Amino acid sequence: MAEEKIYIFDTTLRDGEQVPGCKLNNQEKTKLALKLEELGVDIIEAGFPISSPGDFQSVEEISTVIKNATVCGLTRAVQKDIEVAAEALKKAVRPRIHTGIGASDNHIKYKFNTTRENIIERAVAAVKLARNFVPDVEFYAEDAGRADLVFLAQLIEAVIAAGATVVNIPDTTGFCLPHQYAEKISYLVNNVKGIENAIISCHCHNDLGLATANSLAGAIAGARQIECTINGLGERAGNTSLEEVAMAIKKHPETGFTTSIDSTKLLDLSKLVSDTMRMPVQPNKAIVGDNAFSHSSGIHQDGFLKEATTYEIIDPREVGADVSKIVLTARSGRSALAFRFRKLGFDFTRDEVDELYAKFLEVADAKKEVSDEDLQELAVSLKTV
Incomplete structure (x- = not known):
C-alpha cells in the first residue's frame, strides 16, 4: 500500500493560547514555533493578527524565522x-490565510442573524480577497459538526470554486x-464538485x-490534514492532541498514512x-503523561518484566522518554x-x-508509593537479622 501523507497543522500558538492563563509573549511564541518546525509540523498557525498588536507582531516575527513550515494567520x-x-x-x-464563517443553522441564526445565502456570499468574498494576497487559502466552516450536510456541501463547493486550497470542517x-x-x-468527498482540488x-x-478519534475517523474518510495542539491544549476541553x-x-501502518513528525521530540516539546x-500535563495523559510508561499493578509488572510488549504498545524511546x-x-x-x-x-x-515481601507490604500499606530509600532500609534490615 502506498503511503499517503497526513499534513499536521499545529494551532498551539493560536487555539492553544486561548486557554485561560496560557498567554504567550512574542519571544515565547517564536521559540515554540521554531521547536514545532523542528518537530516536523507542516503548518504552524501563528496567531490571529487583527486581535491585538501583540498577535500581529508574533505572526510577523514567526513569518520571518520559519523557513520550511507554512505559517498561517487566522481571520474572520x-x-x-x-x-x-x-x-x-x-x-x-x-504564507497561508485561514479565513471562515459559521456554517451551522445555530451560528447563522444566533451569531450572525442572517441567511444561508448570505453566509455563502460572505465566504466566497473572503476567499477571493485572501487569494489576492496569498496562493494558499484555507477556509473554515465553523461548527460544521452541527451543520446541515447539504448546505455544508454547497458552502464548501462555493469556496473551492472561489480558490480555497484547504477546506476545514471543524x-x-x-x-x-x-x-x-x-x-x-x-x-463531502462524494458530493462536492471540485473537492479533488482542495x-x-x-x-x-x-x-x-x-477529538483524536474524530480526527482519525475523518482522515480515514478522506481528510488529509489534521489540526491539533501539543498536549491537546485549546478552548474549553481542548483540541485534538498532536502527540x-x-x-x-x-x-497503525495499515491505515496507509504517514506524517513528517519526529516522534522522538514529542516528550521534550510537551514539557x-x-x-x-504554565499548564501542567495530567499524569495519565496519553503518550506524554508522567504515568504513560509506568506500571504499578503486580499482574502488569510481571508481564512487562517478562516481555515489555505485553503491556506497552509504544517503546518509551519512540517519544523521547528514557525508560x-x-x-x-x-x-x-x-x-x-x-x-x-x-x-x-x-x-x-x-x-x-519472600521474607522481604511481607515487610514491603507493611510499608506499602502505609505509603502511596515505596521509594528507593524505603527499599534500602528493607535491604539493610534483612542483612542485619
Whole structure:
C-alpha cells in the first residue's frame, strides 16, 4: 500500500493560547514555533493578527524565522481581518490565510442573524480577497459538526470554486461521534464538485473526549490534514492532541498514512509547552503523561518484566522518554520487588524476596508509593537479622 501523507497543522500558538492563563509573549511564541518546525509540523498557525498588536507582531516575527513550515494567520470573513493578516504574513516563505464563517443553522441564526445565502456570499468574498494576497487559502466552516450536510456541501463547493486550497470542517463544539464525523467527511468527498482540488482538514474539539478519534475517523474518510495542539491544549476541553494523532498513525501502518513528525521530540516539546504556557500535563495523559510508561499493578509488572510488549504498545524511546517505570505500591508483586532490588544492587534469593515481601507490604500499606530509600532500609534490615 502506498503511503499517503497526513499534513499536521499545529494551532498551539493560536487555539492553544486561548486557554485561560496560557498567554504567550512574542519571544515565547517564536521559540515554540521554531521547536514545532523542528518537530516536523507542516503548518504552524501563528496567531490571529487583527486581535491585538501583540498577535500581529508574533505572526510577523514567526513569518520571518520559519523557513520550511507554512505559517498561517487566522481571520474572520472580514475584509480588514484579511488585509491585516496578509500584512503580518508578508515575510513568510509559505504564507497561508485561514479565513471562515459559521456554517451551522445555530451560528447563522444566533451569531450572525442572517441567511444561508448570505453566509455563502460572505465566504466566497473572503476567499477571493485572501487569494489576492496569498496562493494558499484555507477556509473554515465553523461548527460544521452541527451543520446541515447539504448546505455544508454547497458552502464548501462555493469556496473551492472561489480558490480555497484547504477546506476545514471543524467540529467546533466537540459534538460528533467518530462515525458521524467520518460520514460528514465522506459526504463531502462524494458530493462536492471540485473537492479533488482542495485538501480536507479536520479540526476537532474535545468536549466529549473524542477529538483524536474524530480526527482519525475523518482522515480515514478522506481528510488529509489534521489540526491539533501539543498536549491537546485549546478552548474549553481542548483540541485534538498532536502527540496522540502522530503516534496513532505511526502505530497503525495499515491505515496507509504517514506524517513528517519526529516522534522522538514529542516528550521534550510537551514539557516545554507545559512549562512555557504554565499548564501542567495530567499524569495519565496519553503518550506524554508522567504515568504513560509506568506500571504499578503486580499482574502488569510481571508481564512487562517478562516481555515489555505485553503491556506497552509504544517503546518509551519512540517519544523521547528514557525508560519505563516499575512503581512499587501495595498492588505490586514479588517479581517487581526483586527487579527494583536488583536495580539498587541487591541480588536476593527467592526465599529472601519472600521474607522481604511481607515487610514491603507493611510499608506499602502505609505509603502511596515505596521509594528507593524505603527499599534500602528493607535491604539493610534483612542483612542485619
